[in-house]
Amino acid sequence: MANIRCRCGNVFSDGRTPSPHEMTIVPDVRIEGLSNAILDAIKREGDLEAEIPFLLATAGPTAYKCPRCGRLLVFEDGIDKPYKSYLAET
Numbered sequence: 619m620a621n622i623r624c625r626c627g628n629v630f631s632d633g634r635t636p637s638p639h640e641m642t643i644v645p646d647v648r649i650e651g652l653s654n655a656i657l658d659a660i661k662r663e664g665d666l667e668a669e670i671p672f673l674l675a676t677a678g679p680t681a682y683k684c685p686r687c688g689r690l691l692v693f694e695d696g697i698d699k700p701y702k703s704y705l706a707e708t
């Protein structure tokens with residue numbers, strides 16, 4: 619995905635790596651499995667610089683914070699599906 623259109627009308631790019639707008643929401647039920655996968659990679663002496671960022675980035679839904687309005691755009695069903703947006707009430 620190159621450009622993301624927020625409900626406020628702002629269009630911003632996620633092309634930069636690491637992106638200042640992108641985050642991964644890690645569900646609590648996945649933390650132990652994620653931790654174990656990281657420990658396994660360390661024990662195997664794998665390519666940690668590649669494996670650990672991949673494990674973290676794929677541990678849960680991707681979300682973006684709109685730099686204009688602060689809405690959180692959550693892609694719960696995958697990056698190619700519509701997002702749900704959340705706006706702070708206060």
Ligand SMILES: [Zn+2]
Pocket residue numbers: 624625626627628684685686687688689
């Ligand atoms: Zn916005």
